[in-house]
Amino acid sequence: MTPAARDRRLFARVAGARDDLVSLTQDLIRIPTVNPPGDAYTECCEAIGHRLARRGFAVEYQRARGGVGDSDRYPRSNVICRIEGKRPGPCVHFNSHIDVVSPGQGWTVDPFAAEIRDGRIYGRGTCDMKGGLAASMIAVEALLAEWPDFPGAIEISGTVDEETGGYAGVAWLAERGYFSKPRVDYVIIPEPLHKDCVCLGHRGVWWSEIEVKGRIAHGSMPFLGVSAIRGAGAFLDKVERELYPKLNRRRTAMPVIPEGARSSTLNFNSIHGGLAEGNDGFPSALVAESCRIVLDRRYLIEEDPDEVRREIVDLLEAVRRDRPEFRYEMRDLWSVGPVMTDADSPLVRALDRAIGAVLGHESRHIASPGTYDQKHVQRVGHLKDCVAYGPGILDLAHQPDEYVGIEDMVQSAQVMAAATAALLAGEAGGA
Numbered sequence: 001m002t003p004a005a006r007d008r009r010l011f012a013r014v015a016g017a018r019d020d021l022v023s024l025t026q027d028l029i030r031i032p033t034v035n036p037p038g039d040a041y042t043e044c045c046e047a048i049g050h051r052l053a054r055r056g057f058a059v060e061y062q063r064a065r066g067g068v069g070d071s072d073r074y075p076r077s078n079v080i081c082r083i084e085g086k087r088p089g090p091c092v093h094f095n096s097h098i099d100v101v102s103p104g105q106g107w108t109v110d111p112f113a114a115e116i117r118d119g120r121i122y123g124r125g126t127c128d129m130k131g132g133l134a135a136s137m138i139a140v141e142a143l144l145a146e147w148p149d150f151p152g153a154i155e156i157s158g159t160v161d162e163e164t165g166g167y168a169g170v171a172w173l174a175e176r177g178y179f180s181k182p183r184v185d186y187v188i189i190p191e192p193l194h195k196d197c198v199c200l201g202h203r204g205v206w207w208s209e210i211e212v213k214g215r216i217a218h219g220s221m222p223f224l225g226v227s228a229i230r231g232a233g234a235f236l237d238k239v240e241r242e243l244y245p246k247l248n249r250r251r252t253a254m255p256v257i258p259e260g261a262r263s264s265t266l267n268f269n270s271i272h273g274g275l276a277e278g279n280d281g282f283p284s285a286l287v288a289e290s291c292r293i294v295l296d297r298r299y300l301i302e303e304d305p306d307e308v309r310r311e312i313v314d315l316l317e318a319v320r321r322d323r324p325e326f327r328y329e330m331r332d333l334w335s336v337g338p339v340m341t342d343a344d345s346p347l348v349r350a351l352d353r354a355i356g357a358v359l360g361h362e363s364r365h366i367a368s369p370g371t372y373d374q375k376h377v378q379r380v381g382h383l384k385d386c387v388a389y390g391p392g393i394l395d396l397a398h399q400p401d402e403y404v405g406i407e408d409m410v411q412s413a414q415v416m417a418a419a420t421a422a423l424l425a426g427e428a429g430g431a
C-alpha cells in the first residue's frame with residue numbers, strides 16, 4: 001500500500017469514529033481532574049487504561065509516591081500504555097496531561113457536563129487538553145485497525161500536574177526512563193496549539209521572590225523607620241523606566257505566538273507589603289518592615305539566563321546606591337530554560353506532511369509563550385524529538401466556557417494517525 005493510500009484509509013477510519021471521539025472526550029471531561037488539589041487522577045487514568053487495554057495495550061499505572069503533591073488523599077497517578085508492533089521500529093509516544101485548572105467564575109454551562117452546542121464540546125479541559133488526548137487515542141486506534149502489522153511501538157500516556165509544573169507527572173516518569181531512548185523515539189504532546197500548527201518549543205521562565213526589608217516605626221513618625229514599601233516602589237519605578245523599554249525591544253527568532261510574546265516579558269505576580277489588614281481593612285499604624293514581590297520573567301532563547309537574573313540584581317543595586325537604607329533579599333523560585341526542537345526533525349516533517357494532506361495547506365511552525373511538559377522530555381529525558389501538536393485554540397485554555405471544536409478534533413486525529421504511520425514506516429527520515 002502506498003503512503004497516500006494508507007493515509008486515505010486512516011482518514012476515513014478516523015472520520016468514521018467521530019461519535020466515538022465525541023463520547024470519549026465527554027467521558028474524560030466528566031471526570032473532574034481539577035488541579036490543585038489533584039482530584040480524580042486515578043479514576044481518569046483507569047478510564048484511559050481500561051479502554052486501551054481492550055485494544056491490546058500493556059497498561060502500567062505509576063503513582064509518583066513521595067513526589068511533589070502526592071498523598072493518599074490526592075495520589076499522583078499516571079498511566080502509560082504501550083503496544084508493540086510486529087517488527088522492530090521506532091516508538092511514537094503521545095503524552096497528555098490529565099489535570100485541568102479550576103473552572104473559576106463566569107461559566108454559562110456546567111463546566112463538567114461536556115455539553116455539545118454548534119459542533120463544539122464545552123467544559124473545563126475540553127481544549128486544554130482532554131480533546132487532544134481523546135484525538136490521539138482515536139488516531140492510534142484507527143492506525144491499529146488499518147495496519148495491524150505495524151512496526152515499532154506506540155505509547156499513550158496520561159500524566160498529572162502539568163498545570164503546576166509536572167513534577168509528579170512527566171518529570172517523575174522522565175527521571176525513570178519513560179521519556180528516553182531506546183524506549184521512546186518521538187513524543188507528541190497534544191496541547192491546544194491549533195490544528196494546523198506544530199509547536200517546536202517554548203520561551204524560558206524565571207520566577208524570583210524579592211523581599212525588600214525596612215525598619216518598623218510608628219506610622220505617625222515614619223522618619224524614625226525605613227519603609228519597605230517605599231523601597232519596593234523605587235525598585236518598581238526603575239523597572240518601569242529602565243527595564244521594560246529594553247525588554248520590549250528584544251525580539252526572538254523563535255516563532256512564538258501570539259506576536260506580543262516574541263519579546264521578552266516581565267510580570268509582577270504579586271506584591272505584599274506591611275502588616276496584614278484586620279477584618280475591618282484597617283491595618284496598624286506602622287512603617288512597613290517588609291515588602292515581598294514575586295516576579296515572572298519570560299525570556300528568549302537568545303538571552304543568557306545569568307544575564308536575565310543579573311539585570312534585576314543590577315537594578316536593585318542601583319536603588320541601593322540611591323537609597324543607602326535600602327536592603328533586600330532575593331530568592332529564585334523556579335526556572336526553566338527555553339527549548340526548541342529542530343524544524344527538520346523527522347517528527348516535524350511527518351506532522352507537516354500530514355497537516356498538508358488533511359487540511360490542504362501548509363503547516364505553521366510556532367513556539368509557545370509559556371512552558372509545558374516538553375521541558376521535562378528534553379531536559380530530563382534528553383529526547384530532542386518532542387513537539388506539541390493538538391486541536392483546540394490556545395486562547396481558550398483556562399477561560400470560562402472553554403470548548404473544543406469537534407471537526408478540529410477529527411482533523412487533528414487524522415493528522416496524528418498519518419504522522420504516526422509515516423514515523424513508524426521511517427518515511428520521514430531515520431530516528
Ligand SMILES: [Zn+2]
Nearest residue numbers: 128129162191
Ligand atoms: Zn495544557
